[in-house]
Amino acid sequence: MTDIREVSVEELRHLVSERALTGETMLLNMGPQHPSTHGVLRLLIELDGEIVVNIIPDIGFLHTGIEKTIETKTYEKSEVMTDRQDYLNPLGNNLVYCLAVEKLAELDVPERAQAIRVILAELTRLNSHLLWLGTSGLDLAAMSVFLYTMREREFIQDIFELVSGQRMMTTYFRPGGLWRDVPEGFEKAVRNFLAIMPRRIKEYDDILRFNEIFVDRTKGIGVISAEDCLAYGLSGPVIRACGIPHDLRKKQPYSGYEQYDFDVAVEEGGDVYARYRVRLKEMTQSLRIIEQALNRLPKGPVRSNNRKYVPPPRAEIGVSMEALIHHFKLWTEGFKPPVGHVYATTESPRGELGCYMESDGSSKPYRVHMVTPSFVNLQALPLMGRGLYIADLVAIIGSIDIVLGDADR
Amino acid sequence: MNEYLKQVITAMESRFNTSLEQFREESSLIVKPAFIVPLLTALRDEFQFDMLMDVTAVDYFPQETPRFHAIYQLYSMQHNLRIQVRALLDGNAPSIDTVESIYPSANWKEREVYDLFGILFVGHSDLRRIQMPEDWVGHPLRKDYPLGYEEVQFTFNFEDIMRNKPQAKD
Numbered sequence: 001m002t003d004i005r006e007v008s009v010e011e012l013r014h015l016v017s018e019r020a021l022t023g024e025t026m027l028l029n030m031g032p033q034h035p036s037t038h039g040v041l042r043l044l045i046e047l048d049g050e051i052v053v054n055i056i057p058d059i060g061f062l063h064t065g066i067e068k069t070i071e072t073k074t075y076e077k078s079e080v081m082t083d084r085q086d087y088l089n090p091l092g093n094n095l096v097y098c099l100a101v102e103k104l105a106e107l108d109v110p111e112r113a114q115a116i117r118v119i120l121a122e123l124t125r126l127n128s129h130l131l132w133l134g135t136s137g138l139d140l141a142a143m144s145v146f147l148y149t150m151r152e153r154e155f156i157q158d159i160f161e162l163v164s165g166q167r168m169m170t171t172y173f174r175p176g177g178l179w180r181d182v183p184e185g186f187e188k189a190v191r192n193f194l195a196i197m198p199r200r201i202k203e204y205d206d207i208l209r210f211n212e213i214f215v216d217r218t219k220g221i222g223v224i225s226a227e228d229c230l231a232y233g234l235s236g237p238v239i240r241a242c243g244i245p246h247d248l249r250k251k252q253p254y255s256g257y258e259q260y261d262f263d264v265a266v267e268e269g270g271d272v273y274a275r276y277r278v279r280l281k282e283m284t285q286s287l288r289i290i291e292q293a294l295n296r297l298p299k300g301p302v303r304s305n306n307r308k309y310v311p312p313p314r315a316e317i318g319v320s321m322e323a324l325i326h327h328f329k330l331w332t333e334g335f336k337p338p339v340g341h342v343y344a345t346t347e348s349p350r351g352e353l354g355c356y357m358e359s360d361g362s363s364k365p366y367r368v369h370m371v372t373p374s375f376v377n378l379q380a381l382p383l384m385g386r387g388l389y390i391a392d393l394v395a396i397i398g399s400i401d402i403v404l405g406d407a408d409r
Numbered sequence: 410m411n412e413y414l415k416q417v418i419t420a421m422e423s424r425f426n427t428s429l430e431q432f433r434e435e436s437s438l439i440v441k442p443a444f445i446v447p448l449l450t451a452l453r454d455e456f457q458f459d460m461l462m463d464v465t466a467v468d469y470f471p472q473e474t475p476r477f478h479a480i481y482q483l484y485s486m487q488h489n490l491r492i493q494v495r496a497l498l499d500g501n502a503p504s505i506d507t508v509e510s511i512y513p514s515a516n517w518k519e520r521e522v523y524d525l526f527g528i529l530f531v532g533h534s535d536l537r538r539i540q541m542p543e544d545w546v547g548h549p550l551r552k553d554y555p556l557g558y559e560e561v562q563f564t565f566n567f568e569d570i571m572r573n574k575p576q577a578k579d
Contacts, residue, residue, distance in 0.1 A: 011537075014535060059540070060541065060542075063541065067525075067550060068550055068554075068556075072556065104433070106433070231512065231513045232513050233461055233462055233512070340432040340433065341435075341437075342435060343482060343491070354482070356463065367468075369463070369465045371465075376462075376514060379516065409540075
């Protein structure tokens with residue numbers, strides 16, 4: 001065993017003020033096991049009494065080397081890893097990975113598969129926002145809303161289980177389409193959910209909007225300006241709460257989002273309360289998208305017919321020699337996209353989720369890099385938190401909605 | 410290709426001697442590392458590429474020299490366009506100027522690239538490891554970094570492997 005190296009203040013000297021070295025201000029460690037940091041986030045906070053002077057976030061506790069592992073697996077096997085990054089947005093991660101592979105290989109995706117992708121991606125957004133609403137309400141002592149959001153989240157988890165057999169780590173989208181078509185009860189389950197949800201969203205809003213403590217602790221807290229948002233590359237609800245209507249579903253549509261009619265949720269102010277309003281509006285818009293997609297859900301295949309990339313259906317293998325060869329090749333070797341590199345992006349519940357993928361012509365990706373919104377948004381935390389009380393910091397961490405699996409990968 | 414993007418690319422070609430690479434309607438500018446700061450400054454100030462979405466790298470060991478490509482993904486909010494900038498870095502003590510002063514978002518991204526690839530960003534304000542522990546040796550995303558690997562035990566080599574296996578109590 002090698003000795004554990006200890007980090008001294010000297011190493012962080014360039015990040016703390018002079019007063020920290022004389023003992024005038026206090027350096028306080030928050031996390032990594034603190035419940036309100038939403039995962040394993042460690043913050044080193046320089047405090048002047050109750051006032052935050054500076055914050056030094058320390059991440060990497062959940063680093064599992066996903067990018068390195070992906071390089072040693074075939075394209076199809078690597079996809080399983082993407083679920084584990086942002087565990088509140090598993091289908092969104094699958095989607096961006098599949099989009100990157102499809103762009104690289106110029107693979108077509110049937111209409112039906114695209115519509116189902118949209119429905120499930122929006123359900124994932126609702127799922128993530130519901131958990132966010134519950135936990136960040138809990139952070140601000142609004143206990144009851146957590147119980148309600150968890151109840152509704154269960155409906156969504158059940159739908160995921162229905163289609164993929166898994167509640168969280170679904171790997172349901174595959175390059176070129178879906179794993180299989182949705183089962184019979186799918187449409188009914190989603191319609192049931194759509195029927196109850198608008199009323200419930202209003203209920204959450206009523207609980208929190210009229211909660212004086214919640215409003216006091218969120219209005220005017222954690223303000224970030226639109227210029228800083230651009231400079232720090234922030235995206236998602238954080239940037240939309242600053243009055244910039246930036247939504248990749250509208251601006252650079254993917255998976256057929258251009259066919260749906262929805263509004264981009266925008267708020268002014270850039271504080272915690274504005275972010276709360278944006279997410280709540282987004283939930284309503286997601287329901288609109290799901291309803292439209294469900295109404296026009298086309299019939300047809302859910303996987304591409306390109307046999308060089310997508311395995312043939314089971315029935316074909318028994319009667320076609322060629323199908324058998326394709327099946328064998330795809331499951332032993334994997335497919336080989338052409339040499340090149342692509343960058344695919346989607347709008348995840350937290351912001352711009354990108355996937356940089358490079359192929360060297362073999363059956364394993366040469367390099368995959370996930371550009372994750374939690375990592376980017378967390379970087380701006382010191383900017384939002386300086387000069388506020390330490391208790392406000394808890395509200396701010398909740399409002400930027402970080403998932404540490406997403407930040408550390 | 411978009412007219413505006415064409416304009417940007419020709420301007421960059423004449424000023425910084427960049428070469429263009431295109432694949433699947435994405436444009437990448439390949440630039441010498443010495444020009445990275447003036448190039449990104451020009452892209453931000455004159456061509457409204459106001460967001461740096463990502464900094465990453467790729468290691469081409471051993472088949473290619475220069476060994477590393479540092480990759481910058483830029484986005485223009487006003488024009489809704491993306492452009493990629495790639496700087497080619499030598500494998501022997503790779504280093505490039507930091508772009509932190511142009512785009513503050515590069516701070517953590519460059520720390521991550523330093524941590525996982527060992528590329529030095531000259532002038533960076535806080536170049537510490539970010540994902541790996543502070544006392545980690547090596548840079549995991551390099552292609553010559555050994556993969557952690559446990560040999561499969563069979564009856565014939567069971568004893569052999571057992572002897573060298575690290576045990577929890579040491």
